[in-house]
Amino acid sequence: MVELKNVKKKLGDEEILKGVNLTVGTGEVVVILGPSGSGKTTLLRTINFLNAADEGTITIDGDTVDCKKYHKDQVLKLRRKTGMVFQNYNLFKNKTVLHNITQGLTTVQKIHKDEARQKALALLEKVNLQEKANAYPSELSGGQQQRVGICRALALNPNVILFDEPTSALDPELTGEVLNTMTDIAKTGITMIVVTHEISFARDVADKVVYMEGGVIVEEGTPQEVIGHPKDEKTLKFLRSILDNYDYVI
Amino acid sequence: MADGVKLMKDALPGLIEYLPMTLYFLIVPSIISLILGSMICAVRVGRKNVLYRIATVFVSFFRGTPSLVQLYLVLYGLPKLFEIFGVNINRWSAATFFVIASILNFSSFVSEALRGAYLAMDHGQIEAGYSVGYSRWQCLLHVIVPQTLQIALPNLKNLEIDLLKGTALAYTIGAVEVLGYAHRLIAINSGAGRMWVLLAAAILYFVINVVLEVFFNLLTKHYSKYERSLA
Amino acid sequence: MNLDYKFMISDFPIVLRALPVTLALTLWSMLFAVAVAVLFGAIILRNVPILKQIVMAINSFLKGIPLIVQLLFCYYAIPYLLSNLDGFLFIKFDPRNVPYFGAAVTAFAFNFGAYMTDVVVSSVKAVDKGQLEACYSVGMTKFQGMMKIIIPQAAVISIPNMANYFIWLLKATSIASVVNVVEMLTTARISASDGYQYMEAYLVAAAIYWIVCIVVERLIKRLDVRVGSYNKKLTVA
Numbered sequence: 163m164v165e166l167k168n169v170k171k172k173l174g175d176e177e178i179l180k181g182v183n184l185t186v187g188t189g190e191v192v193v194i195l196g197p198s199g200s201g202k203t204t205l206l207r208t209i210n211f212l213n214a215a216d217e218g219t220i221t222i223d224g225d226t227v228d229c230k231k232y233h234k235d236q237v238l239k240l241r242r243k244t245g246m247v248f249q250n251y252n253l254f255k256n257k258t259v260l261h262n263i264t265q266g267l268t269t270v271q272k273i274h275k276d277e278a279r280q281k282a283l284a285l286l287e288k289v290n291l292q293e294k295a296n297a298y299p300s301e302l303s304g305g306q307q308q309r310v311g312i313c314r315a316l317a318l319n320p321n322v323i324l325f326d327e328p329t330s331a332l333d334p335e336l337t338g339e340v341l342n343t344m345t346d347i348a349k350t351g352i353t354m355i356v357v358t359h360e361i362s363f364a365r366d367v368a369d370k371v372v373y374m375e376g377g378v379i380v381e382e383g384t385p386q387e388v389i390g391h392p393k394d395e396k397t398l399k400f401l402r403s404i405l406d407n408y409d410y411v412i
Numbered sequence: 413m414a415d416g417v418k419l420m421k422d423a424l425p426g427l428i429e430y431l432p433m434t435l436y437f438l439i440v441p442s443i444i445s446l447i448l449g450s451m452i453c454a455v456r457v458g459r460k461n462v463l464y465r466i467a468t469v470f471v472s473f474f475r476g477t478p479s480l481v482q483l484y485l486v487l488y489g490l491p492k493l494f495e496i497f498g499v500n501i502n503r504w505s506a507a508t509f510f511v512i513a514s515i516l517n518f519s520s521f522v523s524e525a526l527r528g529a530y531l532a533m534d535h536g537q538i539e540a541g542y543s544v545g546y547s548r549w550q551c552l553l554h555v556i557v558p559q560t561l562q563i564a565l566p567n568l569k570n571l572e573i574d575l576l577k578g579t580a581l582a583y584t585i586g587a588v589e590v591l592g593y594a595h596r597l598i599a600i601n602s603g604a605g606r607m608w609v610l611l612a613a614a615i616l617y618f619v620i621n622v623v624l625e626v627f628f629n630l631l632t633k634h635y636s637k638y639e640r641s642l643a
Numbered sequence: 644m645n646l647d648y649k650f651m652i653s654d655f656p657i658v659l660r661a662l663p664v665t666l667a668l669t670l671w672s673m674l675f676a677v678a679v680a681v682l683f684g685a686i687i688l689r690n691v692p693i694l695k696q697i698v699m700a701i702n703s704f705l706k707g708i709p710l711i712v713q714l715l716f717c718y719y720a721i722p723y724l725l726s727n728l729d730g731f732l733f734i735k736f737d738p739r740n741v742p743y744f745g746a747a748v749t750a751f752a753f754n755f756g757a758y759m760t761d762v763v764v765s766s767v768k769a770v771d772k773g774q775l776e777a778c779y780s781v782g783m784t785k786f787q788g789m790m791k792i793i794i795p796q797a798a799v800i801s802i803p804n805m806a807n808y809f810i811w812l813l814k815a816t817s818i819a820s821v822v823n824v825v826e827m828l829t830t831a832r833i834s835a836s837d838g839y840q841y842m843e844a845y846l847v848a849a850a851i852y853w854i855v856c857i858v859v860e861r862l863i864k865r866l867d868v869r870v871g872s873y874n875k876k877l878t879v880a
Contacts, residue, residue: 212776238784246780252773256795256873266781269791298873318781476856477849478817481828485849488842492645573707580709584821591712607723610716614708621707 163188163353164322169208169218169229171201178204179215180377186322186370191354193364193385196374197400202357205374206324209355210244211237223321242270245315249327251307253299259286259310260295263317271318278317285313289343305336309343316347323347325356361405365389373397419605420612423597427616433589434620437507437579441514442572448515449522456527467523474520479513479578486513487585506587514578521571529564530556562635569628576620590616651843654834658847661830662855668744668816668826672751673809679756684763698760705757711818713750718822721746747819755812759805766801767793799871806863810856817852827851 164186171179178201186192196202207213208229209220214237215229222243227236254262263282267273273281286292289309299307308328315323328344329337341363348354348367358364364371364385371388373381373396381394392398455467474482487509494501537559541551561568583592594613598606683698705713722741770793778788820828827848835844 210780212779238782241779242782244780246777248773248777248780250773252771252777252780254774254777254792255771256792256799265791266783269787270782300874314777314781324780472857473849473853476814476853478814478828478852480817480820481845481849481852484841484845488845492842577709580711581818591709607716607719610712610719614704614712614716617709617712618704618707 163190163223164209164355165219165221166205166209167219167221169205169215169220171204171208171213171215171217178377179208181218182374182377182379184372184379186353186355189351189353190369191348191356191367192370192372193368194355194357194372194374195359195361195364195388195400197403200374201377202374203326206326206355206357209322209324210241210246212246242318243321245318245320245323247308247311247315247323247325247328249330251299251304251311251331253307253310253314255299258296258298259291259302262299262310263314266314266318281317282313285317286310288346289313303336304332305339308332308340312340312343312347316352322353322355325354325358327357327359329358329360359404361389361401373400375400416605416608419608420615423594423609423612424616426597427590427593427613430588430590430593431616431620433507433587434576434579434617437510437514437582437587437589438572438576438620440511441518442575444515445518445522448519449526452519452523453526453530456523457530471520471523474517475524479517480581480584482517483510483513483581483585486516506585507582510582510585510587514575517578518571518575521574522568525564525567525571526560528567529560529562532563533559558635565628565632565635569625569632572628573621573624576617576624580617646846647838647840647843650838650840651847654831654840654844654847655851657834658827658831658844658851661825661827662851664824664826665813665816668747668751668819668824669809669813671748672755672812672816675748675752676755676759676808676812677805679752680759680763683756683760684767687760687764688767702757702760705754710750710754710815711821713754714747714818714822717746717750718743721749741823743819743823747816747822747824751812751815751819755808755815759808762801762804762808763797766797766804769800770796799874802863802867802870806860806867809863810859813856813859814852817848 164184166182166184169179169182169184170177182201182205184192184205194202194206204213208215209222211220211227214232218229220227220229220240222240225236225239225243227240253259254265257265260279260282263285264275264278267278267281268275283292283295286295289312291306291309291313294302294306294310299310302310312323312328325344329340332340337360341360344354344356344363345367356363356368366385368385370382371385372379373388373392373394375396381388381392381397387393388397389401392401452467452471455463456471458464487506490509490512491501533556537555538551541555546554579589580591582589583595588596590613594609597609601609683702686694686698725742774792774796775785775788778792779785783791816824816826817828819826820832831844831848832841835841
């Protein structure tokens with residue numbers, strides 16, 4: 163479904179992505195782990211061209227874009243196949259919760275506003291936020307805002323949803339509700355690429371785990387492989403640093 | 413077009429002769445208003461007594477009415493005020509009336525700018541000052557004034573530039589400075605080349621404006637060397 | 644102080660009758676100033692090469708020259724321009740009917756437009772960057788994002804500043820009295836010319852300006868509260 167080939171990105175003199183190759187199958191949940199500065203967020207954002215890569219190709223559902231030579235319309239097409247959930251939620255501040263979800267449907271997919279409304283309400287019900295439909299984002303807690311953000315991404319029926327550290331800005335007691343929502347979505351079979359520090363989510367929900375460091379993919383595999391028996395020294399070091407009592411079986 | 417530029421060049425020496433007058437209208441009110449404005453500000457951040465109420469009305473009036481109206485009010489009103497005390501001030505020059513009107517107007521804006529800056533200041537600094545043993549005056553001098561001025565600086569710069577531009581209104585009450593002379597030139601030439609003369613005057617004002625900006629930018633730089641955060 | 648109080652009372656409605664002219668002058672100038680500001684602001688925000696530098700230079704000039712000079716310039720230039728274009732397209736210039744009001748509006752529009760360009764640019768920049776990214780993430784084009792999300796938020800952010808400039812402009816219209824526009828100050832002066840009650844007339848004018856400014860200030864505070872209501876804070880549970 164999603165294929166990244168030899169993606170490179172430089173910021174000034176620094177090479178953030180040094181030629182990354184990644185394949186994500188349809189319906190797969192891929193979690194990308196790594197220390198800060200590893201390039202994982204940048205990699206995620208090259209997929210929907212929020213940060214355009216310098217070199218390489220991005221393919222989503224058969225549509226390929228060359229990062230060196232591309233046209234605005236190609237980018238638009240890619241963006242319409244993806245949905246994104248942001249670390250800071252980025253809900254449209256001047257729109258109600260309901261309109262946040264219907265905005266993309268009516269403006270981009272040209273769906274009639276009544277139909278969009280029905281769709282949005284159904285999604286809000288699934289995350290238990292239907293009473294907040296007419297509230298503004300500033301009236302919601304972080305966890306609630308993020309769940310609305312997830313609805314917004316879901317509403318567009320994208321081929322893949324990109325999650326950029328969805329729980330990092332939340333207070334610890336609120337991360338649970340968001341992770342639960344993400345788990346529920348994963349069960350519906352939608353393709354997800356998640357950048358996160360929540361190892362438990364990676365262990366329980368991911369089909370594939372990718373460890374990145376220094377702009378390259380160091381190791382990838384199933385959660386049991388990467389988290390349970392990491393092959394690379396670097397992966398081991400990272401897991402040790404973020405997990406207490408990390409025990410691994412060789 | 414070429415004779416237009418020539419007209420400008422011819423007009424400039426005469427206009428420049430009146431530059432000192434414009435600068436007089438700029439500098440004298442600036443200095444006096446800074447002092448008066450500080451005093452008004454001090455009253456306005458203090459206790460809400462009668463003086464406070466008078467100051468509030470004063471500031472509200474001079475900020476809430478057009479400066480041109482204030483100018484005429486001072487021109488006609490001040491002599492009437494002095495009449496009460498039996499003093500005849502009709503011999504005073506128009507320039508003096510203009511300076512007085514400017515001071516009244518400018519000091520109210522300055523007082524508001526300083527007041528905003530004082531309220532925005534970190535009051536922990538004042539407490540720190542007292543804790544190292546500063547007297548009230550020392551605290552004022554070493555802590556309050558420098559910090560208030562620094563915060564108010566951008567506003568004061570804009571106000572000062574507005575004051576400069578306000579000096580151009582002096583000719584309406586007969587106080588001749590750069591624009592006043594430009595008007596005279598235009599009248600002498602029966603309106604020929606008037607837009608060019610105006611342009612010449614405009615350029616002069618712009619030059620002074622640039623000088624003011626440079627001055628304030630230097631001041632801001634000097635003050636902000638304390639703001640540089642750790643690398 | 645021997646003021647002619649009777650005159651002041653009778654003069655009040657006379658000067659008040661010119662208030663609509665002052666307000667019209669303010670509103671038209673504000674309208675065109677905002678148009679100028681949006682145009683110039685767009686050029687600056689989109690970083691159009693060369694044009695951006697020209698716009699910034701023009702603004703610098705407009706902000707650095709006294710308003711009265713600009714008013715006088717337009718007072719001379721607009722009739723000159725119109726008389727030269729007389730007959731061209733639909734432009735008809737009648738030397739007996741010089742458009743003093745229009746000339747004044749032009750001067751105000753450019754002068755205040757220069758200041759409001761800064762407000763436009765800073766307001767758009769003040770909108771959280773993430774908002775535009777969210778627009779992109781749902782597949783909107785930059786234009787759609789700007790129209791639906793960014794510009795509405797920027798407009799709300801700009802209200803306090805715009806309000807201040809409106810009040811500034813209201814007071815500045817009094818300078819138009821120097822260039823033959825019959826607004827409140829001119830009316831006050833004319834009404835006093837018979838009996839030389841200038842002081843009284845100007846006091847009346849000052850009072851009306853003062854009251855109007857205070858009223859407008861209050862109205863704008865209300866507007867800011869209503870339009871920005873989506874910024875209400877979360878009440879702590």
